[in-house]
Amino acid sequence: ISDSGNISTNGNLTIDGTSTLTGNVDANTGLDVTGGALTITGQNISATLNGVANTINFDKTLPLNTSATSNATSINLSESGSGTSAYNTLQLSRTGGTGYALNVSSGNTNLAGNLSVGGTINISGATTLSSLIVTGASDLRGNISNSTGDVAINDNLGITGNTGITGTLAVSGASTLTGNVDANTGLDVTGGALTVTGQNISATLNGVAN
Secondary structure, three states: OOOOOOOOOOOOOOOOOOOOOOOOOOOOOOOOOOOOOOOOOOOOOOOOOOOOOOOOOOOOOOOOOOOOOOOOOOOOOOOOOOOOOOOOOOOOOOOOOOOOOOOOOOOOOOOOOOOOOOOOOOOOOOOOOOOOOOOOOOOOOOOOOOOOOOOOOOOOOOOOOOOOOOOOOOOOOOOOOOOOOOOOOOOOOOOOOOOOOOOOOOOOOOOOOO
């Protein structure tokens, strides 16, 4: 059938074979692909949404008795052979408003590769990390604790500010105090001798009973 004009049908159009459409296809009331895959080769998928309520939805419901496709990926983006290309496989951009460019409303997020963040990471819940390497300054505004034991620092600790200890300070090795030591409530030396080398011991006693 060859037609150089328009073809209009008020009913359904059923095509059992393969259709080749060399021109544009306008699906003004929607495009439904049932029982097969929608394959687009050599071209991009572009969507222009005008209006607040417009959304692109990808919904997948697995049959309850189907186990072969239980691990199938709903949307798979794969890129290979890009060489030194700087193009991104997936790029999201959101300008204006208080929403997010990517929002995972439910479920877990798994990243098998590296994560590069140029901005700020805000975490409102708990975070479990097997290791954490910080090359810059850290602003720790809360307490640091270990729910399974003591907080262990396996390296030298340099403190340029003041240190306040409300509990007991236990030092198993030798301590070198280059400044003055003020023992405002007394100094008890137990199990060893008090040795002062190179200096005198001076005591100023005020009161009769001292």
